[in-house]
Amino acid sequence: MDLTLSTCFVQVTDPDEALAFYRDALGLEVRNDVARGASRWITVGSPAQPGVSIVITNYVNGSPDDNDTVAALLAKGAMNGVHFRTGDLDATFDHLRSAGAEVVQEPADQPWGTRDCAVRDPAGNLVRIDQPPSAWS
Template sequence: MSISISAVHVIVDDPDAAVAFYRDVLGMSVTSEVENEGFRWVTLSPPSQPGIQLVLSHPRAGRSEQDGEAIAALLAKGELGSVNLRAGDLDAVFERAASADGVEIVQEPTDQFWGVRDIALRDPAGNLVRIEQAA
């Protein structure tokens, strides 16, 4: 049996700002956009792994009003988890992110005790994005 990752969903409150971050700062490509009932889902993929999708959606998209409000509140607090990525050149990614408008740097390149060197950023919605150096 073989299982692989198909898509990871990331909740964002401003799809345009999130697309600019993941596309322009992190170098992903927009592969599709779907609109339904006033909401938009945007799918991006890293060029090196086109089969893996990062799907951006709004807290209220496809959810009840009550659930949407609860998720929006967690998003506003930065409590929806994190996105973990890997880069071939961590320093280049860090320099690009540090020079981009509106990118919050949480942690500069650091050698971690668990054996990776990584950085931490927040996307425009406040989601934590950790990027480690590829081996």
């Protein structure tokens, strides 16, 4: 079996705030933006990986209580987000901090062999970014 990642979904509370973060702060390209009523599905991705997409959405297929539960989980930071990789972690981190991202962890060497940092998107999802050892200076 040979599987590759195609699409992942990130739950958000405010699609416009999320779009500003993923497009403007992270530099991802917008591939699609679909609205239906109060729900929205925005597909973004890295130009370097045209076959991999992230759908940021405020859609919850459930009751109003389900929407409230998801919003509460997001507010607590209990929903995992996305992990990215970069060749220059310090510059990427500085850019995100200057763009106003909530810093969870500044760049640090980890005992498992990577250097990484963590921020939260506007909905509270954790976004980790690592730099492989081959790119360390």
